[in-house]
Amino acid sequence: MDVLFKENNIFYNILCFLITENEKLFDRSDAKLYWRTVFHLLIMYHHSFVGLFALNLGFELMNSPEMDLRMLFKFRVAYLTGWNVLFQTLFLFLAFAHDVLEWASKQDSPIASKIRFWRDILFKGLVVPYTCFVFTMFWTLYSIDRELVFPAVYDTVIPWWFNQCVHSNILLLLVVEALLQPRRGPTHHVLELSLNAAIGILYAIVYYSIYFFAGRWLYNVFGIMTWWQVCLFQLLIWFSSYVFYEMQFPINRMIHGPEAEQHKEADSITEQNPQNGEVDNKDKNEKSNGEVAKNGEITKNGLHTNVDLETPPFSSKSWSLKYRSLRNQFEKTKL
Numbered sequence: 001m002d003v004l005f006k007e008n009n010i011f012y013n014i015l016c017f018l019i020t021e022n023e024k025l026f027d028r029s030d031a032k033l034y035w036r037t038v039f040h041l042l043i044m045y046h047h048s049f050v051g052l053f054a055l056n057l058g059f060e061l062m063n064s065p066e067m068d069l070r071m072l073f074k075f076r077v078a079y080l081t082g083w084n085v086l087f088q089t090l091f092l093f094l095a096f097a098h099d100v101l102e103w104a105s106k107q108d109s110p111i112a113s114k115i116r117f118w119r120d121i122l123f124k125g126l127v128v129p130y131t132c133f134v135f136t137m138f139w140t141l142y143s144i145d146r147e148l149v150f151p152a153v154y155d156t157v158i159p160w161w162f163n164q165c166v167h168s169n170i171l172l173l174l175v176v177e178a179l180l181q182p183r184r185g186p187t188h189h190v191l192e193l194s195l196n197a198a199i200g201i202l203y204a205i206v207y208y209s210i211y212f213f214a215g216r217w218l219y220n221v222f223g224i225m226t227w228w229q230v231c232l233f234q235l236l237i238w239f240s241s242y243v244f245y246e247m248q249f250p251i252n253r254m255i256h257g258p259e260a261e262q263h264k265e266a267d268s269i270t271e272q273n274p275q276n277g278e279v280d281n282k283d284k285n286e287k288s289n290g291e292v293a294k295n296g297e298i299t300k301n302g303l304h305t306n307v308d309l310e311t312p313p314f315s316s317k318s319w320s321l322k323y324r325s326l327r328n329q330f331e332k333t334k335l
Contacts (some may be wrong), residue, residue: 036180037099043173044092047085050165054082060157068153071216078206078218081166083199084134087126088173094119117187124183125192126199129244131170133237138167141221148221178248182256185249196245200238 054076061073076082094115101112141149150163177183186192207218217223222230253259 032180033099033102037096037103039176039180040092040096040099043088044096046165046169047089047092050085050162051089053162057157057162064157066153066156068151069157072154075210075218078210080130080203081134081138083203084127084130084170085166087122087130088170091119091122091127092173094122120183120187121192121195123177124186124248125195125245128174128248129196129241130199131174132244133241135167135171136240137237148224149219151220178252178255182252183248184253184256184259192245193242196241197238200241204234204237 058073058076061069061076064070064073098107098112098115098119101107101109101115106112107116138149146152207222210216210218211222222233225233
């Protein structure tokens with residue numbers, strides 16, 4: 001166990017540094033980004049510890065006199081629980097990389113856009129549906145008869161907390177991400193569904209291949225079914241992963257509200273004079289989509305409307321930049 005703590009020492013030190021700086025917890029303008037970064041590091045530490053423990057556990061399983069434990073070691077890479085932890089780990093690395101770029105104010109760079117795209121694709125297409133599936137299916141079958149998914153003989157080697165880490169704690173990532181990050185709709189609907197379906201089909205090939213070539217079901221629940229029941233159960237698996245994918249979006253909209261309407265920016269741009277801090281408004285008319293911009297105002301249907309009041313100036317910016325832009329306006333405004 002000492003080796004595991006040493007291997008995770010870097011994550012532990014970073015977390016201690018972030019959490020103990022109280023002024024950052026309450027006084028930072030980018031508190032949301034701060035908490036998101038801390039959370040990503042915390043779950044990365046959790047997953048790395050679980051992964052290292054699993055590697056260390058493998059030696060004990062390999063030399064066990066129990067056939068079930070040796071089979072658990074032999075097919076260790078074939079379990080969906082491990083695949084799901086891998087999906088979450090990949091997502092966390094992308095999410096943390098984007099957090100670092102956002103701290104450096106590089107969130108609008110091309111590399112940040114690519115990381116953000118694949119981060120959200122991976123989260124929506126794989127992490128959400130398969131985390132929900134693993135959590136729901138495992139604990140449902142476990143409550144009916146644990147021998148169907150997690151035989152009692154496993155308890156002689158696998159501690160109870162490890163079982164909770166890989167089957168319960170995984171849901172924490174979804175809950176906190178839903179609270180901290182709006183994801184009201186698909187990033188790329190076809191790509192996300194394609195990834196979801198590809199993993200579902202690939203995984204079915206894996207455990208059916210193990211049965212046909214090794215003569216053993218990866219999960220005992222298949223062993224108590226007839227073949228037509230296995231087919232129905234397989235359809236239930238695929239359908240449930242699709243349902244979990246689709247249900248994440250209305251839930252996120254319930255938390256963060258509906259998608260904000262995109263407001264068109266006025267063509268008239270107010271420029272800041274760097275010498276005296278006074279605003280120099282352009283004194284010319286520009287037509288844009290049937291609207292006339294003049295002196296920082298929009299003429300629409302004979303009515304004059306201030307651009308700053310009608311168009312949210314920070315709607316296209318990240319949360320951390322909204323405060324900075326607003327703060328600069330207050331600091332440079334003569335009252």
